[in-house]
Amino acid sequence: MTIQVGDKIPSVTLKQMSPEGPKDITTDELFRGKKVVLFAVPGAFTPACSQRHLPGFVDKAADIKAKASTRSPASRSTTSLL
Numbered sequence: 001m002t003i004q005v006g007d008k009i010p011s012v013t014l015k016q017m018s019p020e021g022p023k024d025i026t027t028d029e030l031f032r033g034k035k036v037v038l039f040a041v042p043g044a045f046t047p048a049c050s051q052r053h054l055p056g057f058v059d060k061a062a063d064i065k066a067k068a069s070t071r072s073p074a075s076r077s078t079t080s081l082l
Helices: 027-031 047-059 061-068
Strands: 013-018 021-026 037-041 073-077
Touching: 021 027, 037 047, 037 061, 047 061
Parallel strands: 037 073
Antiparallel strands: 013 021
16 A cells, blocks of 8 residues: 555554553554654664664654644554564
8 A cells, every 4th residue: 555645644553652561552543633744664673774764764854844744753663562
């Protein structure tokens, strides 16, 4: 599935870490009423991600926010919580 600029983020259930451990949260809960920029990285906390993928997004966060008129970019990784 390809998401285009201006599309609504599909409604899916994700995992989010909480003080009690992983919990379900939907994209509707996370993004309701917000304009978002969503990007994904292949694996959180891996050397490749931490050193090559994520820094560019961090460095350009202000530009992304200004261009997209969004409060903050959102990141998703495929690393399992379990």
